[in-house]
Amino acid sequence: MKRCFARGLSLTLAAVAWLSLSYGCGRQDTPGGTQSSSGAVATQPAAAPGGPVRIGHFASMTGSEATWGVSTDAGVRMAVKEENAKGGVNGRPLEVITYDNQGRAQESATAVTRLITQDKVAAVLGEVASSRSIAGGQVAQRFGVPMISPSSTNPKVTDIGDMVFRVCFIDPFQGYVCAKFARGEPLNAQKAATLFNRAQIYSTGLNDTFKKHFTEMGGTITTEQAYADGDTDYSAQLTNIRATAPDVIFIPGYYTEVVNIAVQARRLGLTVPLLGGDGWDAEDLKNAGSALDGAYFCNHYSHDEDRPAVREFVAKYQEEYRRIPDGMAATGYDSAKLLIDAMRRASSLAGKDLAAAIAATKDFPGVTGVITIDAQRNARKPAVILRVEGGKTYYTTTIAPPD
């Protein structure tokens, strides 16, 4: 009996020790800690002069949305490799440090803090998901280190402050594009139903702008159905949608959700076309099999677009990684290229000067289009619509921003 008790006690103590240890480690990394109050520590530019210029990248390298992080990182690294072959920045080579945030917002804040305070990066690249870009962007803003999001489209991301930029369009425009496409050929939708993730800032924002533009263009929204993070069964919402007989279902979610939604919609006998945003963009969209045939989504670029920049990028990427680059790879590539271009123009690599150089970017020739950073630190670019067929995507049309 005594031995049992002793063993139990030591086990409990071990557990307590382990917990406090992990808590302690976590505290060192939190942005609210002591490091942030001193502020000036982190604004020191990358490493020693003459050493490599470090670029930080935080991304979902594992977890549910892993293909986004992996693709973006591949794009970023290819861009940096090319620029290093051209001699780097002012004679200094470039180095990318990538941290995995496992697809979680709180891990994003930790990763950015670590990149800035420990690795002394000159600038940060990341994320795809808006909620995670916001978490990371707040840290970058506080430390005064510029951050460029490759493909977060929620307006709130760059609202954080003058250190946060993006190289993609924003959701008010994306909602417009989806609404315009739904109303025109070939969908000619009069009635649309929406199914969105109310726990995701990206999804709710895109749902709102789609609704606004679709009704302004003369369409009607039959029903808006919501789900939350981690849901796998959408049949109740789809049953509600089916009862309203829409011409199209707008699903501004992530591909991980869309594949399940599509399969369940077909099982329920819903055969109307599905429409979505850039959250659909991933190789894993093929997981839905034939359920997504005939669906459309809005994206930053299409690999089969007939533009010289795209053809060149796709060829290089395929040679490097032996697969077709998705939109996240292209925006990742563009974000790194644009950052390096700004580094060359900047008077120094200190946060303020680099941010000023990024903000001054005009007519930068990117793969996803010609990028000009506007006063709100966003990029103004056309969007493309892709059609899904047999697990592959095909370029359908390009829609330019309204004047």
Next chain:
Amino acid sequence: MVCAALLAPRRSVRSSDDVTKLIQTLLDGFAVGGLYALIALGYTMVYGILKFINFAHSDVFVLGAWISWVVTVRLLRLDALPADATPWWAAPVVILTAMVVCGLTGFIIERFAYRPLRNAPRLNVLITAIGVSLLLQNTGQLRVFFGPYPKAVPVLLPNQTVGSVAGVNLPAVDAIVIGVTILLMLALEALIFRTKLGRAMRAVSFNTQTAALMGIHVDRVISFTFVLGSALAAAAGFLFVMKYPAGLKQPADAAWVMLGLKAFVAAVVGGIGNVRGAMLGGILIGLLEFFGVAYLEPLYRDVYVFSLLILVLLFRPAGLLGRAVAEKV
């Protein structure tokens, strides 16, 4: 009947829509509730005999789902075939393999993690169970096993709709999920109440020491209980994958934890330790969840489940079918 006839002319379109929705929701709730019940059985059987919550049980369910992926994609390479060319024997082979592997895993967990602690304080066993759970989750995420990404599994069951009456669709997958669940529950019912082994299980559950004195090999019965519970969880894992083939989440994803928790709630609601209670609890929770999502607010799907748990714990702490037992001091 009369009411329906009276109401029919006035709002026939509307009410037929309502009926469709009602029946559709009922079917969806049953299919998912059956899966909860299958997992809940493992929780409840172990509790019934050992009086502790095996927190690693939901990870055995996840293992079952992922073994299904390994067998279909890695071993049989069925993802290369077109969807309608799946051989008929694929589904039975996969589900049986998953059940055998998980049964074996359950046996190993009990033998090496819990049996050494048979006479230790219950807290130790509980902490060990959490440890086993973390071990399974994170080992599963290693690239040599399943990897840290979601995967897709080819659907091995016929993908068409069995019946479509008055707008209600019963997909073949759901029909098979419900059918297999009922079959497994009947088999378990027969095993526990009609066989000698089942009687031994009930005896051990009733009083371990007395059962041992009567010549029942207690360790063997406990091992068998773990194997049985794990095999049922594996079957639930396979059916879950067939129902949601497009996005099989990585083993440590939070979505799995919620599924496991709901199954645990099902066991508690039905009366933990009571096999029929687990079945009832599972179905009840499935129905509650789907009716809540369809008719009330879809974001509160977890709230409905846990509210029911709170209500049951307040008014019938022993569960719906459980018997209150006075703790002997």
